[in-house]
Amino acid sequence: NSKVIQTPRYLVKGQGQKAKMRCIPEKGHPVVFWYQQNKNNEFKFLINFQNQEVLQQIDMTEKRFSAECPSNSPCSLEIQSSEAGDSALYLCASSPTYSGNTLYFGEGSRLIVV
Amino acid sequence: GMPVEQNPPALSLYEGADSGLRCNFSTTMKSVQWFQQNHRGRLITLFYLAQGTKENGRLKSTFNSKERYSTLHIKDAQLEDSGTYFCAAEGNSGTYQRFGTGTKLQVVP
Numbered sequence: 630n631s632k633v634i635q636t637p638r639y640l641v642k643g644q645g646q647k648a649k650m651r652c653i654p655e656k657g658h659p660v661v662f663w664y665q666q667n668k669n670n671e672f673k674f675l676i677n678f679q680n681q682e683v684l685q686q687i688d689m690t691e692k693r694f695s696a697e698c699p700s701n702s703p704c705s706l707e708i709q710s711s712e713a714g715d716s717a718l719y720l721c722a723s724s725p726t727y728s729g730n731t732l733y734f735g736e737g738s739r740l741i742v743v
Numbered sequence: 744g745m746p747v748e749q750n751p752p753a754l755s756l757y758e759g760a761d762s763g764l765r766c767n768f769s770t771t772m773k774s775v776q777w778f779q780q781n782h783r784g785r786l787i788t789l790f791y792l793a794q795g796t797k798e799n800g801r802l803k804s805t806f807n808s809k810e811r812y813s814t815l816h817i818k819d820a821q822l823e824d825s826g827t828y829f830c831a832a833e834g835n836s837g838t839y840q841r842f843g844t845g846t847k848l849q850v851v852p
Contacts, residue, residue: 630787662839670827672842685839718784728833729774729793732840734786 631655635721635735636703642711642742649707650738654723660684661704662732663696666718675719678704679727711742746770747832749843756820756850764846766830768811775806775813775832776840779824786829789815820850 634653642648654661663675676686678698690696698704708715718739722732748767756762766775774793778786790797792806792813801821806813813830827847831840 631785664842670829670845672829672831674839674841677839720784720786722786731776731788731791732831733788734778736783736785739784 631733631735633721633723633733633735635719635738637738638736639739639741642740644711644713644742646711647707647709648711648715648740648742649705650719650721650740651703651705652721652723652735653703654721655733658723658725658733660724660727661698662722662724663690663706664720664722666720666737668717672720675706677727684727708740711740713742716740716742745844746834746841747830747843749830749846751846752844753847754849756817756824756848758820758822758850758852760820761816761818762820763817764815764828764830764848766813766832766843768813768832771808771811771835772832773808773835775804775830777804777813777815778829778831780827780829780845782826789828817848820848822850822852824848825850 632655662677665673675690677684695707718737720737722734776791777789790804796805801818803816827845831842833840
């Protein structure tokens with residue numbers, strides 16, 4: 630099954646602190662997606678990349694998150710100033726193509742903002 | 744309304760029973776993917792469909808783009824089938840996949 634690796638599995642941050650999560654996509658997958666899953670099981674798309682380029686991102690991500698997928702390094706998603714509402718499971722997925730293909734997910738990074 | 748509606752939100756089955764989950768789409772979708780989320784949080788891919796029907800062991804999934812729905816059937820439910828199942832669909836304009844809100848399945852002896 631999926632070989633997407635996400636770290637850390639858990640992180641606990643105070644409000645206002647930065648929270649950084651990393652993702653290593655499957656080898657040979659140039660496309661990476663980040664989703665946020667809240668406690669009500671609602672998934673929110675955050676951002677996607679093809680190689681190092683951002684393809685799409687939502688307004689919240691643009692304003693409050695910093696994300697990148699450098700070549701030869703893990704992708705990362707960082708909340709610049711954590712808020713209580715950011716507590717969620719952050720899921721990374723990779724895919725061989727941008728469209729029309731299976732998404733392979735990691736186990737996620739669970740963020741708790743206290 | 745929500746682009747992807749998933750039903751039922753919860754389901755309890757006895758071992759050996761059969762049942763189905765359904766996702767309805769508010770617009771025409773290009774493809775659908777079904778996942779089982781395990782207790783660790785990982786989304787395990789069950790099926791990816793651009794059309795038609797696929798089977799894998801006790802599971803079968805159908806995607807009808809024209810009628811705007813997809814189904815997942817579980818036959819002879821086993822205890823290890825317990826978990827939360829999600830569908831996710833990609834719109835025709837090639838945007839990111841949109842998820843349903845899940846079906847929490849509990850299989851009991």
